[in-house]
Amino acid sequence: MLLLERPVPRVALLTLNRPAARNALSLALLEALQSAVEALGRDDDVSAIVLAAAGPVFSSGHDLKELTAHRADTDAGLAFFTETMTRCAATMQAIIACPKPVIAAVQGTATAAGCQLVATCDLAVAAENAHFATPGVNIGLFCSTPMVALSRNVSRKTAMEMLLLGEMITAEQAAAHGLVNRVVPQGQALEHALAMAEKIAAKSPLTVSIGKRAFYEQAQMPLAEAYAYTADVMVRNMLARDAEEGIGAFLGKRKPEWKGC
Structure with missing residues (x-):
């Protein structure tokens, strides 16, 4: 579900590992991600963290199948929905609170809470084939929590356009809007993110x-x-x-x- 590696000295690599589910952020994955980030924040042998994903999709956002399954609960899903959204908010805040810089390496698409995750990271490197969107409006579930991170990265007009139209933007557009730092050739996002992490790890x-x-x-x-x-x-x-x-x-x-x- 979440892989932890130490590919180079003082750099931790966290990989979302639910490729068959398009790396959807299930409650369990959010819990694992928060726990890992907090632990690495306390690890004196780690100076920077890279967040990547297995498969062609960085993250499709919340696990809609999991959320839908809980509509059958006696409270129509209220408790589970609340727990999931609260956990998501806590996970994003854990990334901000982490004393170690967190760098997203984005290959493929990052949508909804997946886009929120990219926006929350301190730095982001995107492959030229990457795409980003907050498409909740298209399915009747406005991307309200992704809006928090998105609106703190891009201009208000850009954020509102992404939120209200729910359309994909390219990696180049994401860079122009300030959502990502760099756009690199396809297949090289992780390599470039690790290089950035190594440079940071060489500092105090x-x-x-x-x-x-x-x-x-x-x-x-x-x-x-x-x-x-x-x-x-x-x-x-x-x-x-x-x-x-x-x-x-x-x-x-x-x-x-x-x-x-």
Whole structure:
């Protein structure tokens, strides 16, 4: 269901492994993904995480067959629907809260909650054949939770167009709109995502963690509050051993030795 590998030093690779179900985000898969991200966030041997998927589809979103099966429950599915959507929200927030950058490697399509997952990751690399959509409106289930991540990545007009029309956009369009960082040749998304992860892993893990948290915190603040907050972050960062080492190495024209403190 979810594979964990360590393909290169200090980089963890998580692979959604339900290709026969188009990597639909079942409740069990969401639970596994949240648990894995939280565990890797605590792992001192990991500095970056790559999220990929087996098969031709990155993720089709929520498992509609699973959701539909619970309509037969005595409450018409209310409890299960609530549990699933709550878990999905918690999983996405776990990715944001994870002190390690999470990079999506997208091969194929990412729709609905699958598109939400890509938008939630800190970085995303898409193969040129990848496509993205929030098509819930087409089946009577508006992509309300995917809207949260989508609207924090692309402009309001672009988000509303994707949400209201439910049409696929290409990888190139996704990059132009800011949904993904890079578009690479077909079959090379994972390779490029791992290369990005390796570059991040070569930096101070403390500094990266400080920066990731500060980015999401300040993004929700008014301008003056954001500057006051980030000034304090930089002061505390400056007092860290890795900052002293990094600046000293730069001035001394040598390679820094990070300790993560």
